[in-house]
Amino acid sequence: MQALKKRILEEGRVSGDGILKVDSFLNHQIDPALMEEIGAEFGRRFAGERITRILTVETSGIAPALFAARQFRVPVVFAKKAGARNQDAHCYQAGVHSFTRDKDYIIQVSHRYLGPDDSVLLLDDFLANGQALIGLADIVAQAGARLVGAGIVIEKGFQDGGRLVRNMGIRVESLAVIRRMTQDRIEFDP
Amino acid sequence: MQALKKRILEEGRVSGDGILKVDSFLNHQIDPALMEEIGAEFGRRFAGERITRILTVETSGIAPALFAARQFRVPVVFAKKAGARNQDAHCYQAGVHSFTRDKDYIIQVSHRYLGPDDSVLLLDDFLANGQALIGLADIVAQAGARLVGAGIVIEKGFQDGGRLVRNMGIRVESLAVIRRMTQDRIEFDP
Numbered sequence: 001m002q003a004l005k006k007r008i009l010e011e012g013r014v015s016g017d018g019i020l021k022v023d024s025f026l027n028h029q030i031d032p033a034l035m036e037e038i039g040a041e042f043g044r045r046f047a048g049e050r051i052t053r054i055l056t057v058e059t060s061g062i063a064p065a066l067f068a069a070r071q072f073r074v075p076v077v078f079a080k081k082a083g084a085r086n087q088d089a090h091c092y093q094a095g096v097h098s099f100t101r102d103k104d105y106i107i108q109v110s111h112r113y114l115g116p117d118d119s120v121l122l123l124d125d126f127l128a129n130g131q132a133l134i135g136l137a138d139i140v141a142q143a144g145a146r147l148v149g150a151g152i153v154i155e156k157g158f159q160d161g162g163r164l165v166r167n168m169g170i171r172v173e174s175l176a177v178i179r180r181m182t183q184d185r186i187e188f189d190p
Numbered sequence: 191m192q193a194l195k196k197r198i199l200e201e202g203r204v205s206g207d208g209i210l211k212v213d214s215f216l217n218h219q220i221d222p223a224l225m226e227e228i229g230a231e232f233g234r235r236f237a238g239e240r241i242t243r244i245l246t247v248e249t250s251g252i253a254p255a256l257f258a259a260r261q262f263r264v265p266v267v268f269a270k271k272a273g274a275r276n277q278d279a280h281c282y283q284a285g286v287h288s289f290t291r292d293k294d295y296i297i298q299v300s301h302r303y304l305g306p307d308d309s310v311l312l313l314d315d316f317l318a319n320g321q322a323l324i325g326l327a328d329i330v331a332q333a334g335a336r337l338v339g340a341g342i343v344i345e346k347g348f349q350d351g352g353r354l355v356r357n358m359g360i361r362v363e364s365l366a367v368i369r370r371m372t373q374d375r376i377e378f379d380p
Contacts, residue, residue: 029243029303030252030266032259053219058249059268062220066253069222076220078249113219 039067116144130161229257306334320351
């Protein structure tokens with residue numbers, strides 16, 4: 001997706017520890033016009049699929065998930081990171097390891113908002129190690145729902161997640177795949 | 191806003207400790223069609239105002255903020271709750287006490303995404319004690335930006351926040367104001 005790649009090249013910043021920051025349009029400030037284009041692109045990529053719900057995880061997956069959900073006229077469900085007191089007691093749960101933050105956490109989805117009649121598209125801002133996506137796929141399996149695939153805004157193609165998730169038989173559509181990056185230069189897969 | 195009040199009456203659940211859960215369309219599952227209507231209503235209420243950025247706080251403020259931002263063709267900035275390792279070092283900060291979770295936390299906004307040329311609309315899902323809104327207003331003041339007002343999806347009119355924030359001279363537009371609620375019944379201000 002050219003408009004997205006252009007924004008990553010112009011505004012992305014690679015930190016010393018290998019983190020790509022796209023805080024100006026996705027992870028801190030959000031550009032709704034770009035999110036709308038991103039939603040439309042996911043609409044094209046998954047056109048013809050039966051989708052009843054889009055599942056993401058708080059926080060940064062919510063914006064692209066919402067605009068994809070508009071295309072399919074379905075609700076977004078965002079998995080919550082555990083700990084909040086007013087969390088529903090009846091939840092699907094999965095453990096996720098975050099390499100970025102070097103810690104383990106639990107993601108939860110209420111039984112109310114996912115069930116065996118659902119056909120679910122996963123949506124997330126980044127795919128790097130694949131841990132969040134694997135946790136979400138686990139929750140879809142626990143619900144007995146059908147997994148349509150995963151829409152990713154930015155995939156770090158040089159990390160393991162994409163291969164790992166595709167080897168599980170999950171269709172992954174990434175709008176920008178980064179082949180390699182340094183503090184000076186970001187290169188995409190064609 | 192009638193469509194919103196209808197959804198609150200039909201789907202809202204009041205827990206024993208006085209928390210209104212609207213998890214089916216706002217706080218866990220999100221209905222993008224309702225969010226679009228909510229965004230349009232904020233567009234009408236603040237029509238004619240100069241707005242350069244919409245400021246909210248993660249997580250549940252993001253959806254209504256995005257659809258309001260579409261109306262004004264401006265970016266959303268969401269304040270982050272402190273602790274993340276890949277947080278920008280140069281931030282405006284404010285302390286917020288959460289009565290719901292009975293704890294204090296810090297909200298942060300990078301200097302990059304708010305400055306003295308900005309004219310800011312605050313947006314949040316709930317107004318109860320007003321602590322989050324006061325923290326966001328403090329950040330706008332630190333940035334030297336102009337505060338246009340605050341758009342709130344659901345105001346708990348029986349708690350102190352609305353009075354507190356309006357007494358600070360801040361214009362507050364709430365789409366549904368709850369006058370009183372019990373586990374059996376929810377009543378709105380007209």
